[in-house]
Amino acid sequence: MSRKVWLLAVILMTVILGVNNTIYYFTTKNSLESNLRQELESIAKQIEISIELSRSGAEVYQEQIGRELRAASIAAQFALNPQLDKVTNGQLAELREKLDLLDITLLQRTPDNIILAKSSDPGQIGLQTKTWDPWYDAFTQLFDESRVTIDWGQTLDHFWSGPFEFSSSDTSKVNKWGYYYDGTTDYIIDPYISYDGRQQQYDEKTGVSHLISRTLNENSSILEISVINPHTFPLGPTTTVTEKGEVLKHMTQEPIISGSNEYKHESDKDNVRLAHIKDEYVWLDTELKDKHVIKLYIPVSIDNKVASMVDENGDPIDRYILTLVADYKSIQDKLDKQLVHIGIIVAIVTLLSLLVLYLTFASHRKSEDKLVRKAQETYVDEVNGLFQSIRAQRHDFMNHVQMIHSFAQMNRIDELMRYTEELTGEIRQMNDIINIGNPAIAALIRSKISQAEPLKIQFKADFTDINKLELGVKSLDLTRMLGNLIDNAFDEVQSYAEERRCVTVKGCQQEGYLEFVVHNICDNREQLDDHRIFDPGYSTKNEAHNGLGLAIVKSIVDQYKGTVKIVQNEEDWISFIIRIPH
Template sequence: MQRNIWFMAISVIVVIILLNNTAYYFLTKESLEDALNREVAAVARQIEFSVEQSRLGAERYQDLIGDELRVVSIAAQYALDPDVDKVTNEQLVELSAKLGVNHITLLKRVKDDILLYKSSDETQLGKSTKSWDPWFTVFNQLFDQQNVEIDWLGKSLPGFWSGPFEVASTDPGSIYKWGYYFDGTTNYITDPYISYTKLAEYEELTGVDSLIKKTIESNKALLEVTVLNPETFAKGPFETVHPNGEVQEHILQQPILYGSYNYVAKSDVANVSKAFNTKQNVTVDEVVNGKHVFKMFIPVFTEDKGLNIVDENGVPMDSYVLTLVSDYQVIRDQMSTQLLNIAIIIVLVTALSLVTAAVVMNYYRRSRDNAVQVTQQTYVDEINQMFHSIRAQRHDFLNHVQTIHSLAELNKHEELIAYTKELTGEIRQMNDIINIGNPAIAALIRSKTSQAESYRIMFECTFTSFEQLEMGVKTLDLNRILGNLIDNAFDETMRYPESMRMVELHGLQRNGFLEFTITNTCEDAEKVAAMPLFQSGYSTKDQQEHQGLGLSIVKSIVDKYKGTIDIHADGPDRLTFFITIPHKI
């Protein structure tokens, strides 16, 4: 039975530790996932900031190119005749080379159209601009000497406007940036332009694509970074098919602005739209191209419409969506490493806890076994002492009979009466002890009776209906209760003269209860009864000889069996303890 109790206790401890560690493991796993998500978001934020800086730098560089084109326009105007009909294409070829631009074209207003009238590029000659929106609007505003005001990208100055780099309508295979100048002193708009080469060289060194490439190289978990046009992403590339069959793709409306887009998922369009419309980050993990990836869609909004991005209708935008693709396996490996370390710590702590619990339990068991052994040894000694007293009475019986016979022959009636009275008192006392009915309690009382005789204490005790009291743990606890109460009473009475040393003990079993009362001599009993006698460490006696634990132990045992213990003054010099303990036979 005892082994089963210990096994159950250890099993409960193990289950509690395992449940605690399991909960800790999953909570830690969730925390690590959140931390890694925040780390990816922080990397995304850093990329976003760097992209913005790089993009703003590129836009500033474009503004500088626009300023150069204005200077070239003014220089060209001074070098050319103010009448477009007196300017030759050869002059424009020579002037383009001198001023460091790819080409110079002169635009002339003809009725309701504006033509590319003269140019250093012969493929430009005679082209109509009437279908070029919004360029045609700009050209008319310049000819009318109005400030250029259109909802479009570019740089507007008095008499001048420069648009962004874009695919040329007259040469769909080339990308240029144009500048248009007209101050009213000529009958044409001067239009110098340069190719994308200069900006490409700049972006190769410091541009967004270069930044994305370096970022991916420095982060082993990062697979891809893409800057998307949220308005055109779902519709694909915007293209114009010319009458000659050539296809012109528009840079400003392309869905992929920077970076690459190789990890394509069906849910990308919905996620880009969700991030753009809600202005909240969207994160998903899914399998793309056979690889488990973690994708984050981040909407980015600028303070003004300074982006080189337009929607499908050509309206400039102030936002884009930044997409990051991370290798989820790398993230999982990082988590696995950290979780492995945590698991090792959990195992070590669990093992240490179990070892500690086993040591404590073993120590407690040994202490308990020692206490039981001491109690049992005391019980055996007291039983042996009682049996020894009985055997001694039987051994001396013949001597007693001979003494009685001699006193009778000598007619010593008074001496005979005194002797037999003394003899019957000892036999009665022994019989009373034997009649308690419980050997353990009988042995304790026999021992305390002998102790009382040596202390010159008048010790009286009676026990009623204890014949059916069961042996076991309860009997041991009862002996601890009675032993401590008797010792406490003896200690108190030893403070008084022999004539005042009196202790009475009564035990009764009835109605499912065990009742004990013990009364001893005690001066100022009312005052003593009000003291915290059951408090551990409290004692009214010499602190060097007594630790104040006896009554505290009695109280703890009574409480364990859900009993009660009371103390009251039974007169001015008598103190009584009353104990009641539930007990079923």
């Protein structure tokens, strides 16, 4: 094989290894990214569970506060006159201090409204509640039925309480109110406490905001956590204007229930809506605040609807959206570290593969060069042998003439006939070899005749028009092709009886191509694999044969754009036919 072919093979193998390693690199990269996303989902799930437990605990704690407000209402009922006009604001202030409340207000029903009639807080007195939805409905049901049936807030016997909310009399404060009415008074008792007390302490230690803050501190890769109301998030903060003209926020309808939303993206509203409707995770891989981040939108279902999270109409929501913003840099650092290790392994494997490939090619080329040198030496020996035979025949010519003269003088005609017949056969055989016309082929045939005699092989050669042919084929390649085919035939027939050891070689010039045929006895034709017989190393013979002979023939034929095939024209005979175009 030429140097260019070897170089092309090395380049091709290098490209294949490069493509394979590149595919492996990116496949592994995608796999690692997928694993890291699964890890992020696992973290998100843990945060989701923790937040839900914390939120549920806060709701239970609020319900406990509601029960305490009911108890305070009953205590206030026993301490106050059942008629509103006989109760003073001073009494309510004194009762507030005894019951450890923020304030106590009494609600009175008028023909077209329910007003805050008396209170320990002067700012509450005179406020109307008809626009307080759904609070007004709850007050109405308490006056009418002494019980509340709306699907919102905390309902107990003769009692109802809403969640912590901003105060309409002081929009900077967050309070929780309780409302009690059992029909024995002409007013609703409304004790309330401030968020700044026990509830704030609870939230600071175990609440959702505390949990979010702690999670952010312990996970450097998590940049932000938000609890989002999917109903009000697209609308923005919900507010109303109080009777004093102040803007009142509605805590229960806040778009961001807990956490922050500093890492905003233009697709946030669509992604929150998608996660809410499909009830499945939504991923966003983007740049926010000059950082490569992954934003995860997680829908969290609420088993028991609560009053602290409601939609734009004031109805409790059944699902909120938890968002996590993760810094992709920390993820990328882990990924790059693993990919560097993989890259080193890939590089080492590639270099080892190329080294093995080089050594294999070098060994094969060395083996082939050795075969070529051997063929060249054989070719030189065969040509020298042919010339030596011609010189020997010429040298013995005088002796042959003297023998003929002696037999003639002695009138020994029979012996003379036998002697000249043997001499003529030897001369004819040599002339047939010389008449082949191609010195290389002639030398090869003469060598194979000498090789066949001790092996008891009947070897015949028939070449026509070879002397007139512009071959275009190197003499060395010609002798290598024919020599390997003849040797292959000799090896095959040696296993048969002497009378069946027959090998024939023919060569001729046809129109457009040069044809050579090697014909020999063969009993195991059906065992030959026509597809593999020309492969390097394949052999049906014993282990002493390396299986390179026919492979060399095939490579030389291919080099000259020729063909080689196996034909069985008659039983027990096989032919190898070579055709080389010229």
